[in-house]
Amino acid sequence: MARLRDFAKTLRSKNCDPFNTTFDVFFDNEDAYRQVRDSGRISAEVLAPLYGLTIDQVLGIYFLDNALAFKVTMVKDIASSDPACKDVFGAHQHLMLADLEIPEE
Template identity: 45%
Template sequence: MKLYDAAAVLRSKNSGPFEVTVDVLFDDPEIYDKIKRSGVINAELVSRLYNIAPESITHIVFFDQALGFKITFARAISSGTFLDRDVYGAQQHAPLMDVEIDLGPDR
Protein backbone atom coordinates (compact mmCIF):
# COMPACT_ATOMS: atom_id res chain seq x y z
CA MET A 1 0.00 0.00 0.00
CA LYS A 2 1.21 3.51 -0.73
CA LEU A 3 1.54 5.98 2.14
CA TYR A 4 -0.96 8.21 0.34
CA ASP A 5 -3.61 5.47 0.58
CA ALA A 6 -2.85 4.62 4.21
CA ALA A 7 -2.89 8.20 5.55
CA ALA A 8 -5.96 10.25 6.35
CA VAL A 9 -3.91 13.46 6.03
CA LEU A 10 -0.69 14.00 4.11
CA ARG A 11 0.32 17.66 3.92
CA SER A 12 3.22 20.05 4.06
CA LYS A 13 3.73 23.66 5.06
CA ASN A 14 6.42 26.14 5.97
CA SER A 15 7.88 25.92 9.42
CA GLY A 16 9.21 29.44 9.16
CA PRO A 17 10.97 30.81 6.06
CA PHE A 18 13.85 28.33 6.23
CA GLU A 19 12.17 24.98 6.95
CA VAL A 20 9.35 22.77 5.67
CA THR A 21 7.25 20.44 7.80
CA VAL A 22 5.43 17.41 6.47
CA ASP A 23 2.54 16.03 8.55
CA VAL A 24 1.16 12.53 8.08
CA LEU A 25 -1.88 11.53 10.14
CA PHE A 26 -3.81 8.28 10.25
CA ASP A 27 -7.33 7.42 11.34
CA ASP A 28 -6.50 3.77 12.08
CA PRO A 29 -4.33 3.12 15.16
CA GLU A 30 -3.26 -0.27 13.82
CA ILE A 31 -1.95 1.18 10.56
CA TYR A 32 -0.17 3.99 12.40
CA ASP A 33 1.45 1.53 14.79
CA LYS A 34 2.62 -0.78 11.98
CA ILE A 35 4.19 2.11 10.10
CA LYS A 36 5.86 3.45 13.24
CA ARG A 37 7.25 0.03 14.21
CA SER A 38 8.38 -0.77 10.65
CA GLY A 39 11.07 1.91 10.68
CA VAL A 40 10.39 2.69 7.01
CA ILE A 41 10.07 6.40 7.83
CA ASN A 42 13.65 7.39 8.60
CA ALA A 43 16.34 9.92 7.75
CA GLU A 44 17.77 7.77 4.96
CA LEU A 45 14.40 7.63 3.17
CA VAL A 46 13.73 11.35 3.60
CA SER A 47 17.24 12.23 2.47
CA ARG A 48 16.84 10.13 -0.68
CA LEU A 49 13.31 11.31 -1.52
CA TYR A 50 14.11 14.99 -1.11
CA ASN A 51 17.69 14.82 -2.37
CA ILE A 52 18.97 16.49 0.79
CA ALA A 53 21.75 15.70 3.24
CA PRO A 54 20.64 13.88 6.39
CA GLU A 55 21.96 16.86 8.37
CA SER A 56 19.24 19.01 6.76
CA ILE A 57 16.57 16.97 8.54
CA THR A 58 15.84 18.57 11.89
CA HIS A 59 12.99 16.32 13.10
CA ILE A 60 11.32 13.01 12.41
CA VAL A 61 8.88 12.67 15.28
CA PHE A 62 6.04 10.21 15.86
CA PHE A 63 3.10 11.46 17.96
CA ASP A 64 1.10 8.54 19.32
CA GLN A 65 -1.69 10.80 20.64
CA ALA A 66 -2.28 12.21 17.14
CA LEU A 67 -1.69 8.91 15.28
CA GLY A 68 0.85 10.64 13.09
CA PHE A 69 4.36 11.74 12.42
CA LYS A 70 6.08 14.98 11.46
CA ILE A 71 9.18 15.49 9.36
CA THR A 72 10.93 18.88 9.35
CA PHE A 73 13.84 19.75 7.10
CA ALA A 74 15.72 22.82 5.89
CA ARG A 75 14.56 24.45 2.68
CA ALA A 76 17.16 24.68 -0.07
CA ILE A 77 15.88 28.18 -0.85
CA SER A 78 14.14 30.34 1.74
CA SER A 79 10.44 31.01 1.28
CA GLY A 80 9.59 33.84 -1.08
CA THR A 81 13.10 34.47 -2.39
CA PHE A 82 14.39 34.26 -5.95
CA LEU A 83 13.94 30.79 -7.48
CA ASP A 84 11.52 29.64 -4.74
CA ARG A 85 8.89 27.52 -6.50
CA ASP A 86 6.65 26.83 -3.47
CA VAL A 87 6.38 29.93 -1.30
CA TYR A 88 4.04 28.24 1.23
CA GLY A 89 5.75 24.84 1.24
CA ALA A 90 2.36 23.34 0.44
CA GLN A 91 3.53 20.94 -2.28
CA GLN A 92 6.46 19.37 -0.48
CA HIS A 93 4.57 16.29 0.73
CA ALA A 94 4.46 14.83 -2.81
CA PRO A 95 7.70 12.78 -2.63
CA LEU A 96 6.27 10.82 0.32
CA MET A 97 3.00 9.96 -1.39
CA ASP A 98 4.29 6.92 -3.28
CA VAL A 99 6.32 5.38 -0.44
CA GLU A 100 5.35 1.71 -0.24
CA ILE A 101 4.12 0.60 3.18
CA ASP A 102 3.93 -3.10 4.01
CA LEU A 103 0.96 -3.58 6.33
CA GLY A 104 1.10 -7.35 6.27
CA PRO A 105 -1.14 -9.96 4.68
CA ASP A 106 -4.37 -8.82 6.35
CA ARG A 107 -4.36 -5.39 4.69
Protein backbone atom coordinates in the same frame (compact mmCIF):
# COMPACT_ATOMS: atom_id res chain seq x y z
CA MET B 1 3.90 -2.61 -1.91
CA ALA B 2 1.50 0.02 -0.58
CA ARG B 3 2.28 3.72 -0.39
CA LEU B 4 2.02 6.06 2.58
CA ARG B 5 -1.06 7.70 1.03
CA ASP B 6 -2.83 4.32 1.28
CA PHE B 7 -2.46 4.34 5.08
CA ALA B 8 -2.77 8.02 6.03
CA LYS B 9 -5.98 10.02 6.36
CA THR B 10 -4.27 13.41 5.97
CA LEU B 11 -0.85 14.35 4.58
CA ARG B 12 0.16 17.99 4.47
CA SER B 13 3.23 20.17 4.28
CA LYS B 14 3.87 23.80 5.08
CA ASN B 15 6.68 26.18 5.88
CA CYS B 16 7.63 26.32 9.51
CA ASP B 17 9.87 29.25 8.58
CA PRO B 18 11.42 30.48 5.29
CA PHE B 19 14.19 27.85 5.46
CA ASN B 20 12.41 24.71 6.73
CA THR B 21 9.37 22.65 5.76
CA THR B 22 7.27 20.60 8.14
CA PHE B 23 5.18 17.58 7.18
CA ASP B 24 2.19 16.38 9.18
CA VAL B 25 0.74 12.92 8.63
CA PHE B 26 -2.44 11.80 10.43
CA PHE B 27 -4.09 8.39 10.58
CA ASP B 28 -7.64 7.41 11.52
CA ASN B 29 -6.67 3.82 12.26
CA GLU B 30 -4.25 2.68 14.96
CA ASP B 31 -3.18 -0.41 13.00
CA ALA B 32 -2.26 1.67 9.94
CA TYR B 33 -0.36 4.17 12.10
CA ARG B 34 1.63 1.44 13.85
CA GLN B 35 2.41 -0.33 10.59
CA VAL B 36 3.87 2.86 9.11
CA ARG B 37 5.65 3.85 12.34
CA ASP B 38 7.19 0.40 12.77
CA SER B 39 8.12 -0.06 9.09
CA GLY B 40 11.45 1.75 9.43
CA ARG B 41 10.58 3.82 6.36
CA ILE B 42 10.03 7.05 8.30
CA SER B 43 13.68 7.82 8.95
CA ALA B 44 16.23 10.43 7.95
CA GLU B 45 18.09 7.79 5.94
CA VAL B 46 15.01 7.13 3.79
CA LEU B 47 13.51 10.63 3.59
CA ALA B 48 16.66 12.68 2.92
CA PRO B 49 17.42 11.13 -0.50
CA LEU B 50 13.75 11.39 -1.45
CA TYR B 51 14.05 15.19 -1.18
CA GLY B 52 17.66 15.49 -2.39
CA LEU B 53 18.91 16.33 1.09
CA THR B 54 21.64 15.03 3.36
CA ILE B 55 20.66 13.08 6.47
CA ASP B 56 21.58 15.98 8.75
CA GLN B 57 19.12 18.21 6.86
CA VAL B 58 16.24 16.13 8.23
CA LEU B 59 15.94 18.14 11.43
CA GLY B 60 13.43 15.99 13.29
CA ILE B 61 10.99 13.12 13.10
CA TYR B 62 8.38 13.03 15.84
CA PHE B 63 5.88 10.22 16.36
CA LEU B 64 2.79 11.18 18.36
CA ASP B 65 1.20 7.88 19.38
CA ASN B 66 -1.71 9.46 21.25
CA ALA B 67 -2.65 11.47 18.14
CA LEU B 68 -1.96 8.68 15.60
CA ALA B 69 0.32 11.09 13.76
CA PHE B 70 3.89 11.94 12.94
CA LYS B 71 5.69 15.15 12.02
CA VAL B 72 8.88 15.59 10.01
CA THR B 73 10.87 18.81 9.69
CA MET B 74 13.43 19.26 6.90
CA VAL B 75 15.58 22.03 5.52
CA LYS B 76 14.17 23.55 2.31
CA ASP B 77 16.40 23.27 -0.73
CA ILE B 78 15.44 26.85 -1.69
CA ALA B 79 14.34 29.46 0.85
CA SER B 80 10.78 30.77 0.55
CA SER B 81 12.09 34.28 0.01
CA ASP B 82 14.28 33.24 -2.93
CA PRO B 83 12.88 34.30 -6.33
CA ALA B 84 13.60 30.76 -7.62
CA CYS B 85 11.25 29.19 -5.06
CA LYS B 86 8.28 27.59 -6.83
CA ASP B 87 6.38 26.60 -3.67
CA VAL B 88 6.51 29.69 -1.48
CA PHE B 89 4.18 28.25 1.19
CA GLY B 90 5.62 24.71 1.10
CA ALA B 91 2.11 23.36 0.54
CA HIS B 92 3.02 20.92 -2.25
CA GLN B 93 6.05 19.23 -0.70
CA HIS B 94 4.07 16.36 0.83
CA LEU B 95 3.37 14.80 -2.58
CA MET B 96 6.69 12.91 -2.70
CA LEU B 97 6.17 11.70 0.86
CA ALA B 98 2.70 10.42 -0.07
CA ASP B 99 4.31 8.13 -2.67
CA LEU B 100 6.75 6.60 -0.16
CA GLU B 101 6.53 2.80 -0.30
CA ILE B 102 5.55 1.09 2.95
CA PRO B 103 5.95 -2.68 3.25
CA GLU B 104 2.73 -4.52 3.90
CA GLU B 105 2.61 -6.91 6.83
